Amino acid sequence: MNAFNNIFFIALPYAALLMFLVGTIYRYKATKFKFSTLSSQFLETKKLYWGSVPFHWGILFVFFGHLIAFLFPSYILLWNQVPVRLAILEVSAFIGGVVALIGLAGLFYRRITNDRLRKVTNYMDLILEVLLLVQIFLGLWVAYGFRWGSSWFATVLSPYLTSIFTFNPQIDAVAMLPFVIQLHIILAFVIFMIIPFTRLVHVLVFPLSYLWRPYQKVIWYWDRKKVRNPNTSWDIHRPRNN
Amino acid sequence: MDVRSQIAMVFHLDKCIGCHTCSIACKNIWTDRKGAEYMWWNNVETKPGTGYPTKWEDQDIYKGGWKKNGEEKISLRGSGKYKGLLNIFHNPYLPVLDDYYEPWTYKYLDLIESPAGDDQPTARPVSLVTGKPIDIKSGPNWDDDLSGTPEYARQDPNLKNLSKAEREAMFQLEKMAMFYLPRICNHCLNPACVASCPSGAIYKRGEDGVVLINQKVCRAWRMCVTACPYKKSYYNWNTGKSEKCILCYPRLEAGHAPACMHSCVGRIRYLGVLLYDADKIEEAASVPEEELIDSQLDLILDPFDEEVIRNAKENGIADSTLKAAQTSPVYKFVKEWGLALPLHAEYRTLPMLFYVPPMLPIMASLSQTDDTEQAKKLDPIAKFWDKHHRYDTTSKSIMQTVEQARFPVKYMANLFGTGTEGKIIQVLKKQLAVRIHRRSVTVGDIDKEITKDTLTEVKLTPEIADDIYYLTSLAKFDDRFNIPPAHREQALEMLEYTGDAKGSSGFGFKEVPQRGL
Ligand code: SF4
Ligand code: SF4
Numbered sequence: 001m002n003a004f005n006n007i008f009f010i011a012l013p014y015a016a017l018l019m020f021l022v023g024t025i026y027r028y029k030a031t032k033f034k035f036s037t038l039s040s041q042f043l044e045t046k047k048l049y050w051g052s053v054p055f056h057w058g059i060l061f062v063f064f065g066h067l068i069a070f071l072f073p074s075y076i077l078l079w080n081q082v083p084v085r086l087a088i089l090e091v092s093a094f095i096g097g098v099v100a101l102i103g104l105a106g107l108f109y110r111r112i113t114n115d116r117l118r119k120v121t122n123y124m125d126l127i128l129e130v131l132l133l134v135q136i137f138l139g140l141w142v143a144y145g146f147r148w149g150s151s152w153f154a155t156v157l158s159p160y161l162t163s164i165f166t167f168n169p170q171i172d173a174v175a176m177l178p179f180v181i182q183l184h185i186i187l188a189f190v191i192f193m194i195i196p197f198t199r200l201v202h203v204l205v206f207p208l209s210y211l212w213r214p215y216q217k218v219i220w221y222w223d224r225k226k227v228r229n230p231n232t233s234w235d236i237h238r239p240r241n242n
Numbered sequence: 243m244d245v246r247s248q249i250a251m252v253f254h255l256d257k258c259i260g261c262h263t264c265s266i267a268c269k270n271i272w273t274d275r276k277g278a279e280y281m282w283w284n285n286v287e288t289k290p291g292t293g294y295p296t297k298w299e300d301q302d303i304y305k306g307g308w309k310k311n312g313e314e315k316i317s318l319r320g321s322g323k324y325k326g327l328l329n330i331f332h333n334p335y336l337p338v339l340d341d342y343y344e345p346w347t348y349k350y351l352d353l354i355e356s357p358a359g360d361d362q363p364t365a366r367p368v369s370l371v372t373g374k375p376i377d378i379k380s381g382p383n384w385d386d387d388l389s390g391t392p393e394y395a396r397q398d399p400n401l402k403n404l405s406k407a408e409r410e411a412m413f414q415l416e417k418m419a420m421f422y423l424p425r426i427c428n429h430c431l432n433p434a435c436v437a438s439c440p441s442g443a444i445y446k447r448g449e450d451g452v453v454l455i456n457q458k459v460c461r462a463w464r465m466c467v468t469a470c471p472y473k474k475s476y477y478n479w480n481t482g483k484s485e486k487c488i489l490c491y492p493r494l495e496a497g498h499a500p501a502c503m504h505s506c507v508g509r510i511r512y513l514g515v516l517l518y519d520a521d522k523i524e525e526a527a528s529v530p531e532e533e534l535i536d537s538q539l540d541l542i543l544d545p546f547d548e549e550v551i552r553n554a555k556e557n558g559i560a561d562s563t564l565k566a567a568q569t570s571p572v573y574k575f576v577k578e579w580g581l582a583l584p585l586h587a588e589y590r591t592l593p594m595l596f597y598v599p600p601m602l603p604i605m606a607s608l609s610q611t612d613d614t615e616q617a618k619k620l621d622p623i624a625k626f627w628d629k630h631h632r633y634d635t636t637s638k639s640i641m642q643t644v645e646q647a648r649f650p651v652k653y654m655a656n657l658f659g660t661g662t663e664g665k666i667i668q669v670l671k672k673q674l675a676v677r678i679h680r681r682s683v684t685v686g687d688i689d690k691e692i693t694k695d696t697l698t699e700v701k702l703t704p705e706i707a708d709d710i711y712y713l714t715s716l717a718k719f720d721d722r723f724n725i726p727p728a729h730r731e732q733a734l735e736m737l738e739y740t741g742d743a744k745g746s747s748g749f750g751f752k753e754v755p756q757r758g759l
């Protein structure tokens with residue numbers, strides 16, 4: 001079992017992190033044109049509404065739940081001290097997961113049944129959608145079967161993840177978790193790892209900066225005041241846009 | 243005063259023959275690619291008609307452009323910071339492929355490769371999206387020349403405030419009229435597409451005002467498609483990037499006219515520089531609807547004004563560009579002569595493409611003349627009526643016909659006058675006056691007094707009328723297209739060692755534009 005634990009809870013997360021970093025940076029730098037959400041709404045819009053909207057809001061809710069539990073475990077524990085609050089948290093997270101699952105199942109069905117969409121579907125899309133479906137399903141299973149997730153996440157997984165990020169992996173606790181939970185964790189690393197090879201990259205470029213930029217945008221190709229004096233030598237750096 | 247220069251255009255609608263050469267020229271160069279088959283950066287639609295995409299002018303459906311409620315600041319109708327980001331997972335106002343048409347081709351190979359049989363082989367239409375046989379339901383210019391009138395022309399959103407009687411009159415067979423409306427991106431001063439792009443991929447070029455989408459930054463959030471009220475930003479379903487008319491900027495920079503303009507058979511198109519005051523853009527876009535056209539025209543500066551020239555120079559506008567602004571045919575049509583108007587100024591994007599509204603559907607009043615004398619001189623087999631209707635050019639009533647046009651002025655006003663008729667009538671009268679003047683010069687059958695009166699009524703002198711006539715009818719290529727040098731050499735010097743750029747296309751885009759994972 002030791003080898004299993006070492007591979008999946010030490011090697012895999014680091015491999016995933018490395019692959020994610022190198023992959024996305026390379027992809028962003030070298031193949032920027034391919035950074036896109038690849039929206040298919042233009043080809044089919046009605047079913048998309050019933051899939052995309054619940055999926056996105058659901059998964060965002062659940063994702064940020066995980067993130068908060070990882071970053072501020074003590075607050076989660078504090079919140080969970082009151083049973084009603086615990087119930088509210090668990091139930092709303094579960095609903096979020098169910099909504100995401102239904103939405104994604106709808107999206108998957110839409111993608112494989114529509115002729116037009118099949119033309120814009122590649123293997124990676126299908127792999128990703130199946131992985132996500134399984135992952136959300138596992139997550140719901142875990143939430144339902146091993147209560148209360150939010151509390152033990154804060155006590156078991158947050159320290160584990162912190163230990164990964166501080167390069168001092170402590171896997172004793174994770175190694176003892178039930179297999180379903182372990183699978184959920186492993187799959188999370190796998191999905192994280194393949195981000196640069198899927199359309200998931202669009203998450204990384206979510207345009208929040210839109211909120212604070214001015215509406216209009218004007219770019220000057222050249223500035224006469226800065227045009228090089230032909231009598232000087234070439235000492236300016238190559239600009240970024242070329 | 244923040245003086246900037248803008249490449250602007252005038253389309254003289256009376257001269258458009260609806261040949262679609264412009265659309266084809268554009269398609270062959272720019273949109274003959276997978277995912278772009280359905281796009282027509284330049285399209286020509288028949289008016290009345292629903293256009294492309296169907297009913298694009300109906301902003302209740304597509305929510306394009308800017309809106310202004312009372313004293314509020316202008317805001318994007320269907321997108322913008324909050325609405326855009328909230329609708330990002332599903333944009334309810336996005337036109338879809340079927341609103342344009344599903345592009346197709348034919349299985350031509352079946353014609354020659356089918357095995358021998360009892361029937362003639364046929365080439366079935368197959369979709370260019372799915373590759374499967376389709377039933378063609380609509381296509382580019384499906385309603386060309388008023389075909390399918392009940393479905394299309396009668397559904398024209400511009401008919402909205404016409405009375406039932408007026409509409410019926412428009413579609414009586416004997417009275418039916420139409421004209422063509424060629425459309426490209428207007429390269430607006432207050433572009434809604436730029437404002438709506440969450441990624442900030444769309445921008446206006448400072449030097450010449452061309453509005454472009456950076457293909458490396460676009461992430462298919464598809465807000466620009468909704469925001470552009472003219473529906474001139476298109477989504478490429480294959481690459482997952484939006485695309486739009488680039489005003490053939492590589493050609494412009496090399497001193498060539500854009501392909502659609504260069505190829506225009508009717509020679510309806512003019513292109514030149516306008517100087518404008520960028521400080522006043524927001525203000526100009528925010529005035530009440532009836533004042534929009536005037537406020538937009540007020541943005542355009544007089545290129546002969548000392549103050550303007552000084553400010554322009556301070557802003558780094560080249561002398562050659564200033565010279566081009568002074569000789570710009572667009573400036574003449576739009577400002578000096580007041581003959582060209584923006585299309586749907588009420589969308590508040592301050593479009594920089596102006597149209598000379600067509601005279602075509604306006605008839606002069608008719609008078610009966612006795613042609614018996616004339617008939618006697620003709621060969622007996624020549625068919626001749628002794629009583630004949632002639633255009634009445636002898637009476638003053640000639641100007642009345644504008645108001646009594648068989649094509650309701652109100653309809654034109656919905657297109658070019660933000661719904662008010664004053665501007666349109668003025669422009670049409672001016673055009674009529676020029677014709678009367680020229681007729682009196684060349685044919686001489688119009689009373690001199692009448693000619694003089696008509697000209698003074700619209701505040702034209704015979705000299706100006708002659709200029710208008712020249713630029714309208716006789717203008718040569720270089721009169722119609724006055725393209726300032728782009729000074730690419732200076733831009734290049736600023737960027738890099740010029741030796742490096744020798745022999746390159748200058749696009750600076752080295753990646754294969756392939757769909758990502
Ligand atoms: S017409 Fe062109 S510049 Fe104006 S909003 Fe539409 S795409 Fe943008
Ligand atoms: S080429 Fe010119 S005349 Fe022909 S349709 Fe286009 S704009 Fe009209």
